[in-house]
Each structure stands twice: as C-alpha cells, then as structure tokens.
Amino acid sequence: MKKWLRYFAIVLFLGLGAAKAGAKVYIDIDAPTIQRLPVAVTMPVAGPGSDLENVKHLYNIITSALDASGYFVVLNPAMFIEKNGGLLLGQFNLKDWTDIGAEGLLKMSYTAQGNNAVVKAYTYDVVQGKSLMSKQYTGNISDIRYIANSIVNDVVYAFTGHKGLAGSKIAFVSKRTGTEEIYAMDLDGSNMVRLTYNKTINLTPVWSPDGTRLMFTSYMHKNPDLYMLNLQTGRITTVSARKGLNISPSFSPVGTELAVSLSFKGSPEIYLTNFQGRILKQLTNTPGINVSPSFSPDGKNIAFVSNRAGGPQIYTMKTDGSDVQRITFKGDYNASCDWSPAGNRIVFSGMSEDGTFDIYTVAPDGSNLVRLTQNQGDNTSPRWSPDGYYIIFVSTRDGHQQIYVMNANGSNQHRIISTDYDMSSPSWTGRLNFKITIK
Amino acid sequence: MNKIFIVVISIVMLTGCPKPPLQEIADAKAALESARIAGAQTYAPKEYSSAEGYVKKAQDDSDNRQYNDAKVEALTGKQLAEAAKQLALARQTKGTAGNEGEQSTTTSLLSGIGITESSIIGRGSLGEGVIIKQLKRISFAFDDYSLSNDAQTILIENAKWLSSNPGIKIQIEGHCDERGSEEYNLALGEKRANAAKDYLKQLGVASDRMSVISYGKERPLNPGHDEKAWAENRRDEFVVVTR
Known part of the structure; x- marks a missing residue:
C-alpha cells in the first residue's frame, strides 16, 4: 500500500507575454451550438540538436487535443500553401492562411537545451492579422506532453476566454486485471496509472474539489466501506466502515463536509459527515433507497436519487434536509445525478422508452429537460467537467463499456480511449498538469 | 483430450459455416465465469488460465473473422473451464490450496x-x-x-x-x-x-x-x-x- 506516488507540477512558464484577458471572444462556448473555428498548426521549427521524434510528438499531441476540445477544426497540412514562413507577424504571408480558410494559426519553435525542451508558441488571428498569444514553455523533454497540454490550454484561452482542460485527470474503474480496481488517466487517455491493488471490488471514485484526494468505496475489508486516497502521500484512510453500505460520496464544493449514503440503521439514507466520517446530520429518513447525493456549487442544496415514489427518481433538498422536491417525472428509472459547476443544470442517466439508458440534463427546478444521447447503446454515469463545458459518461455504443466525452449540449460525442476491457464510473478533476507516479 | 478434439473437429466439419460462433463464445465465457465463481483462479490456477487463454483467443479470432478457429477454441475453452471448476471445487473441499x-x-x-x-x-x-x-x-x-x-x-x-x-x-x-x-x-x-x-x-x-x-x-x-x-x-x- 505504501509503494506509492507523489505529484509534482512540471511545466515552468517563462512568459514572453500573454493575450489580454477580456479581449475578443472568437468562440462563444456558452452559445447553444458551437461553431468550430478553422485553425492551422504548423510543424514546430526545430533548433539544432533537436530530436525530430519529440517535435512530431509535440505536434501530434497538440493537434489531437485541439480537435478533441470541440472548439476547433484543425486544418489538414496537405492544404498548406506556406513553404518557408517565419514565426513572427510580418515574417509570413497572412494570405497563405486565409486562402485555405484558416482563421486561427499556431506556430511554434522547439529547441533542446540539455534535458530540457524550450518551446515558443505564437497564436494569431490571421483574418485580422493580429497576435493573440506568444509564450515560452520550458520543461523536461520526457514531460513533453505537459508542455503540449499547457500550449493547448493557452490556445483555447486565446480564442474562448476560458482555460482548456488538456492534461486534466479522469479517475475510473476497470476490471482489466480481473477485479474492479481504480485507475487514473489524462483526458486524452495517456498516462494511465493504477491506484488500487487490493484485488477485491473498488467502486465509484470521486475527486475532492482541489484534486488532491480521491474518495471511493472498496470491499478491501469485506464490506462496502468508504476510503480516502491522499494523492500527495499515497496513504489510504478509512472514512466510514459502518455496518452495511458506506457509499456514494460527494464533496461539498465550499466547505469541509461530505454527503454520503449509509445503511447502518437498516435502510440507505443520506448523511452529512466530516472528512473523517463523523456524522454531522442525517438528511433523509424514508424506508426506501436514498443514494447518490451531489452538492450544488454554492453548497446550499443537494440533488439525490430516491425510490420513495416507486422507482428511482432525482430529487433536490436543502443541505439541512428540508424542502425536498422531485425534479424528474419522465420514465421509471432516473439515477446518477451530478449538479453542474455553474449551478443551472443537473445531469443524470435515465431509462428511455426502449429500455436503454440515455443522458439527460434538467434545470434544478425540474424544468427544461434535454436529452443528450439517443440510439447509441446504454449511456450512464454522467459527470460534469470541472469547468462545466463538457460531460463525461460511459457508453456501450461501440460494443462494451468505454468512456466518452461530449460538449454540455450533447455535441461532439467521442470516445477518450479505446480499450478491450470495460471502463466505468468516470470522475474528472480540474487540477491541470500534474502527474501521478508509482514509486 | 484427444477425444474432445476429434469431437470438436467433427462438429466444425459438419457445420463448417463462416458465421461468428457467438453462442459458443458466450457459452465458453459463461463456463469460465462459473469456474471463476467456484474459485478456480485460486484452486486450479493452471487449468483456469489455460481455459481463459482459449476463450480469449476464440474472441480474438472471431473478431478477426477466423470463425472456424474461433469455434474450436471456444468449445475447447468451455471444456477446460468446466474441468477447472470441478477440480477447484474438489480441492476446496479437501482444503489442499489457498x-x-x-x-x-x-x-x-x-x-x-x-x-x-x-x-x-x-x-x-x-x-x-x-x-x-x-x-x-x-x-x-x-x-x-x-x-x-x-x-x-x-x-x-x-x-x-x-x-x-x-x-x-x-x-x-x-x-x-x-x-x-x-x-x-x-x-x-x-x-x-x-x-x-x-x-x-x-x-x-x-x-x-x-x-x-x-x-x-x-x-x-x-x-x-x-x-x-x-x-x-x-x-x-x-x-x-x-x-
């Protein structure tokens, strides 16, 4: 259990100058439909002694992450007219880019200095002939991915005014070794790391708001108990090991409380506890099932799943347990709710008329139900991205359970990584550019 | 073992159709799961892993459209899984492993x-x-x-x-x-x-x-x-x- 990990920030920023915040927004990611911006990315100019494989690797990570963001169409280099343009405004011909339909342009240089890579990145609006961002990134060559992700996030920021999520972490459950264990990976499926080794059943990982801890349910002591994994120390501590179920944790985004479902009194009820599992308050008290609490971003309300009216449906209540409101009425089975970071939507998975499961969002007062998936196998376990612009979920559309991402309006649905084993219960943390290493 | 193989081969020759052996693979997987539940991973690990190998290979071959090979492997995997289960149960009762x-x-x-x-x-x-x-x-x-x-x-x-x-x-x-x-x-x-x-x-x-x-x-x-x-x-x- 102690053969363990640490995390560290890798990328060193040496800013040459960044775009002014609040400048023109090229892509309005709050709009109901997002128009992808055509962007050209040139192969980084390699300085003397640079390994061309690293340069190509950097380029590939950046282009695929820009595409996956859902905000850009990355133009095919075969279309490029420019032959020997420079990196700086005035050193290349804007028309070479506007003629092929580009609106944005990313140019880079790459220089190796000992074990370090120094990458300069320049982002342009080629229609207006304006520089949006120029920045230098330095980091160990073996961590080129972290440099690439930082560049992608800054490019997304330059065009949208919101920082991108490249390099953020997804925790999930997989049975690839025969039993359910918890893993983490980057948003693009790279850097996969196994986090539990107890060979029993480990379920439903949930990140703490600051991304330094992961809470999960495990049968490591022959009962579904709640544990906290500290990613800085690698230590696993017991949060609640009461008789019966100790499941479905949610971190309060503002305080030091957890909402969890415990059944030590006989029936699964939702409780408020501290991080050590001490009960502060019992919030529900019905003879049926109450699970899956999810705090609103202001910490004042909780969405949860209850079968008090027959089948599972989504309800909301105040954090003191009062003012319970049912918010889903369509279908007999609605579960797995997650309250959006902006506070205005709740995502959940519901059984559709044909018996398959689909992802829906609904306003916290139960109005404005929107269906996001259709005729694509079973779609379950939805969770918001930390910035609220994406939803991660599990789908069987390609044969078995894999993890997918879509924009919050349901567009741009794509698989994160293709594996031959089932993956489930994804959870997304906003902590960017950190690394988990097993010692 | 030889007998099993002859039976298997004759089944393949009789049917010999180029369809994916979905049922055979499903049966083999079920037999494997049943062996696993019976503790075969612990009590008959060699036999279990051999069965698992055949089932996996059957799936791979089926995915690669090698349906005849896949069918033979699925049937073999099922037989081996059943044997592993029996062995595991017998060993558990005698307390000879684990x-x-x-x-x-x-x-x-x-x-x-x-x-x-x-x-x-x-x-x-x-x-x-x-x-x-x-x-x-x-x-x-x-x-x-x-x-x-x-x-x-x-x-x-x-x-x-x-x-x-x-x-x-x-x-x-x-x-x-x-x-x-x-x-x-x-x-x-x-x-x-x-x-x-x-x-x-x-x-x-x-x-x-x-x-x-x-x-x-x-x-x-x-x-x-x-x-x-x-x-x-x-x-x-x-x-x-x-x-």
Whole structure:
C-alpha cells in the first residue's frame, strides 16, 4: 500500500507575454451550438540538436487535443500553401492562411537545451492579422506532453476566454486485471496509472474539489466501506466502515463536509459527515433507497436519487434536509445525478422508452429537460467537467463499456480511449498538469 | 483430450459455416465465469488460465473473422473451464490450496453436519464461504426487492434446512442485473438481502446466524447482456460461512 506516488507540477512558464484577458471572444462556448473555428498548426521549427521524434510528438499531441476540445477544426497540412514562413507577424504571408480558410494559426519553435525542451508558441488571428498569444514553455523533454497540454490550454484561452482542460485527470474503474480496481488517466487517455491493488471490488471514485484526494468505496475489508486516497502521500484512510453500505460520496464544493449514503440503521439514507466520517446530520429518513447525493456549487442544496415514489427518481433538498422536491417525472428509472459547476443544470442517466439508458440534463427546478444521447447503446454515469463545458459518461455504443466525452449540449460525442476491457464510473478533476507516479 | 478434439473437429466439419460462433463464445465465457465463481483462479490456477487463454483467443479470432478457429477454441475453452471448476471445487473441499485455515474449518464444519463435497456448488463472491445445493438462491423482478411466491417457497425450504442444521451461519448476498447505476444497485442489492433475512427470521432462523452484504451489479452469475442473463443475475445467494 505504501509503494506509492507523489505529484509534482512540471511545466515552468517563462512568459514572453500573454493575450489580454477580456479581449475578443472568437468562440462563444456558452452559445447553444458551437461553431468550430478553422485553425492551422504548423510543424514546430526545430533548433539544432533537436530530436525530430519529440517535435512530431509535440505536434501530434497538440493537434489531437485541439480537435478533441470541440472548439476547433484543425486544418489538414496537405492544404498548406506556406513553404518557408517565419514565426513572427510580418515574417509570413497572412494570405497563405486565409486562402485555405484558416482563421486561427499556431506556430511554434522547439529547441533542446540539455534535458530540457524550450518551446515558443505564437497564436494569431490571421483574418485580422493580429497576435493573440506568444509564450515560452520550458520543461523536461520526457514531460513533453505537459508542455503540449499547457500550449493547448493557452490556445483555447486565446480564442474562448476560458482555460482548456488538456492534461486534466479522469479517475475510473476497470476490471482489466480481473477485479474492479481504480485507475487514473489524462483526458486524452495517456498516462494511465493504477491506484488500487487490493484485488477485491473498488467502486465509484470521486475527486475532492482541489484534486488532491480521491474518495471511493472498496470491499478491501469485506464490506462496502468508504476510503480516502491522499494523492500527495499515497496513504489510504478509512472514512466510514459502518455496518452495511458506506457509499456514494460527494464533496461539498465550499466547505469541509461530505454527503454520503449509509445503511447502518437498516435502510440507505443520506448523511452529512466530516472528512473523517463523523456524522454531522442525517438528511433523509424514508424506508426506501436514498443514494447518490451531489452538492450544488454554492453548497446550499443537494440533488439525490430516491425510490420513495416507486422507482428511482432525482430529487433536490436543502443541505439541512428540508424542502425536498422531485425534479424528474419522465420514465421509471432516473439515477446518477451530478449538479453542474455553474449551478443551472443537473445531469443524470435515465431509462428511455426502449429500455436503454440515455443522458439527460434538467434545470434544478425540474424544468427544461434535454436529452443528450439517443440510439447509441446504454449511456450512464454522467459527470460534469470541472469547468462545466463538457460531460463525461460511459457508453456501450461501440460494443462494451468505454468512456466518452461530449460538449454540455450533447455535441461532439467521442470516445477518450479505446480499450478491450470495460471502463466505468468516470470522475474528472480540474487540477491541470500534474502527474501521478508509482514509486 | 484427444477425444474432445476429434469431437470438436467433427462438429466444425459438419457445420463448417463462416458465421461468428457467438453462442459458443458466450457459452465458453459463461463456463469460465462459473469456474471463476467456484474459485478456480485460486484452486486450479493452471487449468483456469489455460481455459481463459482459449476463450480469449476464440474472441480474438472471431473478431478477426477466423470463425472456424474461433469455434474450436471456444468449445475447447468451455471444456477446460468446466474441468477447472470441478477440480477447484474438489480441492476446496479437501482444503489442499489457498487459505488452509479457513478451508479446513469449513470442511470440518461441513463434514460435521454431513455435507459432502458434492453439495458444494460455488463460493462466496469474495472467495470466502461456500454455496451448497441445500440452500437455494432466490430471484427478483427488475428494480424490485419484494419476495415472490416462488422466492417465499424456497425460503421456507431454506429455513427448514437451517433449523435442522443449527451450527450453520450464513451470509446472504444481494445481487442485481447490470442495468442502472452502481450506487442505486448497491442499495437495491442490500434491500434484497435484507428481505430474505427478515423472512427467514419470521420463519424462526435466529438473526445472529445471518449477515447480509450487497454486491450490487458487480458479481453477475451470467455475464450476458440480455433478459435471460438479467433474470439470472437478480438474486440472493446463501453462503455458508465459518464466522
């Protein structure tokens, strides 16, 4: 259990100058439909002694992450007219880019200095002939991915005014070794790391708001108990090991409380506890099932799943347990709710008329139900991205359970990584550019 | 072994069709899962991993449109999985591998009350305790934890057996089908286990002889994804435990 990990920030920023915040927004990611911006990315100019494989690797990570963001169409280099343009405004011909339909342009240089890579990145609006961002990134060559992700996030920021999520972490459950264990990976499926080794059943990982801890349910002591994994120390501590179920944790985004479902009194009820599992308050008290609490971003309300009216449906209540409101009425089975970071939507998975499961969002007062998936196998376990612009979920559309991402309006649905084993219960943390290493 | 192969080959020659052997692969996977539940990974690891290899190869070949090879491998994998299961069950009863302490306790406990090795048909979901013929599992409807008439009839039989074997303690495992959320199914499984416990208590079985645990949808009996599999997976198992 102690053969363990640490995390560290890798990328060193040496800013040459960044775009002014609040400048023109090229892509309005709050709009109901997002128009992808055509962007050209040139192969980084390699300085003397640079390994061309690293340069190509950097380029590939950046282009695929820009595409996956859902905000850009990355133009095919075969279309490029420019032959020997420079990196700086005035050193290349804007028309070479506007003629092929580009609106944005990313140019880079790459220089190796000992074990370090120094990458300069320049982002342009080629229609207006304006520089949006120029920045230098330095980091160990073996961590080129972290440099690439930082560049992608800054490019997304330059065009949208919101920082991108490249390099953020997804925790999930997989049975690839025969039993359910918890893993983490980057948003693009790279850097996969196994986090539990107890060979029993480990379920439903949930990140703490600051991304330094992961809470999960495990049968490591022959009962579904709640544990906290500290990613800085690698230590696993017991949060609640009461008789019966100790499941479905949610971190309060503002305080030091957890909402969890415990059944030590006989029936699964939702409780408020501290991080050590001490009960502060019992919030529900019905003879049926109450699970899956999810705090609103202001910490004042909780969405949860209850079968008090027959089948599972989504309800909301105040954090003191009062003012319970049912918010889903369509279908007999609605579960797995997650309250959006902006506070205005709740995502959940519901059984559709044909018996398959689909992802829906609904306003916290139960109005404005929107269906996001259709005729694509079973779609379950939805969770918001930390910035609220994406939803991660599990789908069987390609044969078995894999993890997918879509924009919050349901567009741009794509698989994160293709594996031959089932993956489930994804959870997304906003902590960017950190690394988990097993010692 | 040779005989198996000849039979297998003749089946292939008779049918010889270029369709993916979906049924054969599903059967092989089910047999493998059944061997796993019976503790074959621990008690017959060599045999289990050999069976697993064939099943995996069958799937790979089927994916690569090598349907004839895939079919032979699936049938072989199934045979090997069944053999691994038998071996694992036999070894467990004799306590020849794994956790010696618990095995011998279980074995002496069982032999003390006249349970023979042939009574054992499986293991508890985390590999502890044994499932025996005399205590039958019960089934549930979708998203339901009420006891059907059939379930009540079985529980009456189980209660009778438990009454005449007062030294036996059981853990009731509640299970669900794969549909719906992990968390709701954990709760549903516990409700199912408690429903059986409460009924057995009404029938006179002391509650300190019974514990409950939910495995939600994590330990299906049938790894399939259809109505038949789901119906088999919505169940309570009665596991004889030694503590």
